[in-house]
Amino acid sequence: MASETPRDGRPTKPLLRVLDGEQVWPPPLWLMRQAGRYLPEYREVRARAGDFVTLCTTPEMAAEVTLQPIRRYGFDASILFSDILMVPWAMGQPLRFAEGEGPLLEPVRDAAAIGALRATGVAERAASIMETVRRVRAGLDAEAPRTALIGFAGSPFTVACYMVEGRGSKDFAAPRAMAHADPALFGRLIRMLTEATADYLVAQAEAGAEALMLFDSWAGLLPPAQFRRWVIEPSASLVRLLRKRLPTMPLIGFPRLAGPMLAEYAQRVGVQAVGMDTAMDPRWAAAAVADDMALQGNLDPQALIAGGPALEVEARAILGAMRGRPFIFNLGHGIEKTTPPEHVSALVRVVRSG
């Protein structure tokens, strides 16, 4: 593994410099779900894997699709190809991905089902994912030494949403009902997830991840008091657990659709950067979040599909709002499978021209 940190202790990769509080311009750039179905080379491996869990747990294939977008676009970050539901999978909850339906889990809705989950040993049961991290890091060291490797997990609340609902949903009524009706039980699940996720992320760091991101895709469902209790507090606990074992690891939090609660999240969770979703006004976020905290985001994936002048205008508006602070250019949501790959090249040119 190449040494990233020079003698003065400051990182040299652009993404890590930004997470260290530095203003880097043009800003580093990567795209959420950049390894995905919009790339023909991804679709080829995906077809070979058969099912999605096999793709996530076969290091040769998962490492290959992780590196594909780096080879094509030279992004500043590579994010482990995996899924936030690999943590419940490693806790023993049966998981499969049905064509056109998304993830399907056996729902856990009572104390017996939650008690049957295994909160310890997750990193060991996810050993294949750690092997993927090692392979990706070796690949980057050899092929793309300026590209940083981001590990990730879902935040406890969002992962709990899928575990209790058993599938994707517009409103995740079952977990939200459990959070109100039986907060002790829901809290037990959240604590198990917090510990399991800490182990899982530490293992990714030990395998070579240079930054870690927490995806809280469904944080925006919650009213403020619930947001504090089920998003901010467990995320802060998770960060404290990580800090004991990874004192200098940069962390990115992404509480999607947090709205005005983004400010409190940024202040209290303990991350070095926060992601802005598509709907967030970057100027509002720039005013609400401390100047030395990095922001990441938030081009509308629909603008990337449209391409042309719409893409350039929207990308430049975000760059304009973020100039003068630590910033990482990204989408505000995962890239869509209908995105023309050449539009991504056009975006890279716009961002790299500052």
Next chain:
Amino acid sequence: MASETPRDGRPTKPLLRVLDGEQVWPPPLWLMRQAGRYLPEYREVRARAGDFVTLCTTPEMAAEVTLQPIRRYGFDASILFSDILMVPWAMGQPLRFAEGEGPLLEPVRDAAAIGALRATGVAERAASIMETVRRVRAGLDAEAPRTALIGFAGSPFTVACYMVEGRGSKDFAAPRAMAHADPALFGRLIRMLTEATADYLVAQAEAGAEALMLFDSWAGLLPPAQFRRWVIEPSASLVRLLRKRLPTMPLIGFPRLAGPMLAEYAQRVGVQAVGMDTAMDPRWAAAAVADDMALQGNLDPQALIAGGPALEVEARAILGAMRGRPFIFNLGHGIEKTTPPEHVSALVRVVRSG
């Protein structure tokens, strides 16, 4: 029709007093989707109607279900039982509601399909809905003289989302793609909807509605520049059209998931009140929106399902944040069909005890 406005020109119904800028405490109370499947008496009429469009267009049944929750709970507002998609229906777009799937429309995705829609004559083709409004108003005048009648429509953006997508969706990719790729065509649809919706709302006012609400359920999908272009500007145009014909009609806007953009919406659209969705922090909204503008919301429907102390704590937190300004208590999203009717009674007691 009973005369509502006394000699000094000020309204007497609590909801209308709040919309006139007055602080009324305890605040008036109603619930979004208060006429609905959680009520056994609704389910009985719904079964009799057969399909949902028939229920919306049969004045006897639509008026009956509109009045049911007023009889049961004595709410301060009655909202016309209808659907935001009755405007595209009246514009000539085939509409049906499939069990478990929600609304299904023939999608309009090109100039020919949009050109075939009829933007004028909507109020006439929706004559059955106006008859429902007249019947409800007569019922309230006879049975519940302090309950105000709210008419409503979807805002042009949200209705366009359904018209282009053809159904409900998590992300409404088709209309958002059209807005980027062919803003002239999407803008044409938005303008047609703005005019049709103005006629439709004026007809509701002429039939007896005392306040009008604009539902923009999918406003929160849009990044700021798109939010200004497709939510704020068309809503402001619609309000200007309404103001020419209904100079004193109180208007409530509900841009769901607007997040920090709620402030700009409140300032620019020209409504008398804005609705807060479940995720909005009422204290943030109270600081961001002018003191004399009414706020409405925003109890989590899940708290109402849970009932008990969770319900009381959450309701009191909202009341505490809203004390000292014009305020209408409501949910932050429509009531869920699994809500126990007795929890609604408990909520009424909490709110009416101030």
